[in-house]
Amino acid sequence: MTTIKIDDKEYDFDKLSDEAKAQLVSLQFCDQELQRLQAQAAAYQTARIAYAKALNEALTPAMGDKITFN
Numbered sequence: 001m002t003t004i005k006i007d008d009k010e011y012d013f014d015k016l017s018d019e020a021k022a023q024l025v026s027l028q029f030c031d032q033e034l035q036r037l038q039a040q041a042a043a044y045q046t047a048r049i050a051y052a053k054a055l056n057e058a059l060t061p062a063m064g065d066k067i068t069f070n
């Protein structure tokens with residue numbers, strides 16, 4: 001027997017209606033996609049910081065001043 005917990009209440013998965021099972025699958029898909037997108041956003045933010053640093057280093061000899069990025 002597989003149970004799932006929603007809002008501190010346990011449900012027997014096999015006893016859920018087909019509609020409830022479909023909604024649960026959709027919710028799980030959304031949660032997985034959100035996790036994937038958050039990890040992807042973190043990777044892009046890390047890359048952006050590296051590119052900004054490299055740009056700053058490339059511009060410093062030419063400009064004489066360091067620049068900052070938001």
